[in-house]
C-alpha cells in the first residue's frame with residue numbers, strides 16, 4: 001500500500017547527523033530499525049523489568065517483549081492509516097532503550113541521585129543510547145539514526161533539557177518542545193500503541209501474578225464489557241482462556257477505535273504533508289469514550305497493581321540497589337568498566353553506567369560492592 005501524503009517519507013528525511021550514503025536495498029527507516037535490533041541496548045531489554053522483576057517469573061513481560069508488542073500494535077495501526085510502518089517499528093523498538101533496571105522504581109531512584117546534576121529521564125536516556133552510548137561504528141558514536149526516528153524516541157522532554165539539546169543541535173529534536181509543536185504522526189501513533197500495550201499486558205501479568213483477579217478487573221467497564229461479551233458468545237469460557245479472549249477483544253476494539261478516530265481527523269484536516277501534521281494539534285488519538293475508559297483502566301492498574309504492597313516492597317529494595325550503586329561508583333569511579341571510569345563527567349558517567357545495567361547485573365554488582373544480597377530469589 002502506498003504511503004499517504006501525511007506519512008513520513010524516507011526519501012525526504014532531513015537525514016542523519018553524520019551523512020551516510022543511502023542503503024542500496026532498504027529504506028533509511030528500515031536501516032534504522034535494523035541498527036536498533038542489532039544494538040547492545042536492545043539485547044539488554046530482555047533482562048530489564050517492565051512491572052514485575054525479571055526473576056519473579058519467566059512469563060511476565062520484560063522491556064523486550066513489551067517493546068515487541070508495542071511494535072506489533074503500532075504497525076497494525078500504521079498500515080490502514082497509510083503511515084510509515086518501518087518508522088513506527090523503529091521508534092517502537094527503541095522507545096524504552098533508556099530504561100534503567102527495575103522499571104519505574106529504578107528510574108525514580110536514579111533521578112533522585114542525579115538531582116543537581118541535570119536529573120535522569122528515561123526518554124532522554126533512550127536518545128543518549130542511540131546518539132552517544134552505543135559503540136558500534138568506526139566514525140561516530142551511537143547508531144546515527146534518522147531525524148524522524150530520534151524525534152519519535154524523544155517522547156517527552158523538559159524545557160531545560162530541550163534548550164540544552166537545541167544548543168547542541170540547532171533545529172534538531174529538542175526544537176519541538178520549545179515551539180510546542182507535535183512529532184510526526186508515526187511518533188504519535190507509537191505513544192498510543194505503548195499505552196494500549198501496557199494496559200492490556202499488565203492485566204494479563206497482574207492476574208498471572210495473583211495480585212489482582214479477573215473479577216476485580218471486570219469491574220472496570222472497558223475490560224468488563226469485553227469479558228461479558230466473551231462469556232455471552234462462549235458461556236463455558238473461564239480462567240486463562242476467558243482472560244485472553246477478553247484482552248484480545250479489548251485490544252482489537254482499542255486499535256479499531258484509534259484507526260477510525262484518527263482517519264476521520266486526518267480526513268477532516270486534509271493534512272497535505274508530514275510537516276503540516278507536526279504543526280497541527282495531535283491527530284492520532286482515541287475517541288472521547290475510549291480515552292475515558294482507557295484512563296479508568298490505567299487508574300485501576302495504578303491503584304491495585306503498581307501500588308500493590310508486594311510490588312511496593314520490591315520497589316523499595318530496587319531503589320536501594322540503585323542508590324547504593326550510585327554512591328559507590330561516585331566515590332570510586334574505578335569500580336566501573338574502563339570506558340565509564342575514564343570519563344570526566346563522573347555523575348553522568350555513573351548514571352549512564354547504571355541505566356545500562358540489566359536487573360541481574362545490577363544485583364550482582366550491588367552484592368560485590370556492598371556484600372548485601374537484596375531482592376532474594378534473584379539468580
Ligand code: MG
Pocket residue numbers: 066070095096194
Ligand atoms: Mg513503553
